[in-house]
Amino acid sequence: MKLYSGKMNRLVEELSSLPGIGEKSAGRLADHLIRMPEERVRKLAEAMVDARENVHFCRECFTLTDEELCPVCSNDTRDHDTIMVVEDTRDMQAYEKTGKYTGVYHVLQGAISPMLGIGPNDIKLKELMKRLEGDIKEVIIATNSSLEGETTAMYISKLIKPTGIRVTRIASGVPVGGDLENIDEITLLRALDGRVEL
Numbered sequence: 001m002k003l004y005s006g007k008m009n010r011l012v013e014e015l016s017s018l019p020g021i022g023e024k025s026a027g028r029l030a031d032h033l034i035r036m037p038e039e040r041v042r043k044l045a046e047a048m049v050d051a052r053e054n055v056h057f058c059r060e061c062f063t064l065t066d067e068e069l070c071p072v073c074s075n076d077t078r079d080h081d082t083i084m085v086v087e088d089t090r091d092m093q094a095y096e097k098t099g100k101y102t103g104v105y106h107v108l109q110g111a112i113s114p115m116l117g118i119g120p121n122d123i124k125l126k127e128l129m130k131r132l133e134g135d136i137k138e139v140i141i142a143t144n145s146s147l148e149g150e151t152t153a154m155y156i157s158k159l160i161k162p163t164g165i166r167v168t169r170i171a172s173g174v175p176v177g178g179d180l181e182n183i184d185e186i187t188l189l190r191a192l193d194g195r196v197e198l
């Protein structure tokens with residue numbers, strides 16, 4: 001389909017390759033972009049390149065950050081002996097927004113999915129086990145309640161059990177298949193308070 005001229009087509013194609021953006025939305029975005037002041041478009045493009053070049057995984061928890069340690073890991077007032085395991089940085093942000101969780105995190109950067117061919121070695125699991133060699137009191141598993149999230153939770157709890165470290169799973173107030181990032185703060189906190197031993 002070639003509705004636009006070459007350069008416009010290229011922009012629409014690039015935008016529609018992003019997750020959640022179909023061809024229609026890409027067309028709307030492209031249309032909006034070419035109407036924006038050139039300086040603002042330049043700033044937007046620069047922010048994208050700058051983030052891509054400078055954002056990497058936190059050395060400790062593997063969330064995305066542009067420092068060596070993310071703000072949570074470098075905060076001495078947090079309980080560094082309690083680790084909440086989440087699938088991605090957005091899930092971590094969801095719990096951070098509640099302002100009530102005082103421990104630290106471990107971001108798996110994915111979940112185990114036999115269907116998609118994602119195994120334990122494809123997520124930051126070895127890195128979690130390494131952290132558990134330190135002085136850790138509790139691991140709270142807060143993966144999503146999707147099939148992948150539950151599979152990952154089971155797998156992790158089996159790995160951790162022999163170490164004697166307390167392993168808990170957030171309560172199932174979180175709707176099945178729900179991404180943590182889309183859930184309201186009260187439900188998140190209720191799920192954390194009602195966590196169960198694994």
Ligand code: ZN
Pocket residue numbers: 058059060061062063069070071072073074
């Ligand atoms: Zn960190």
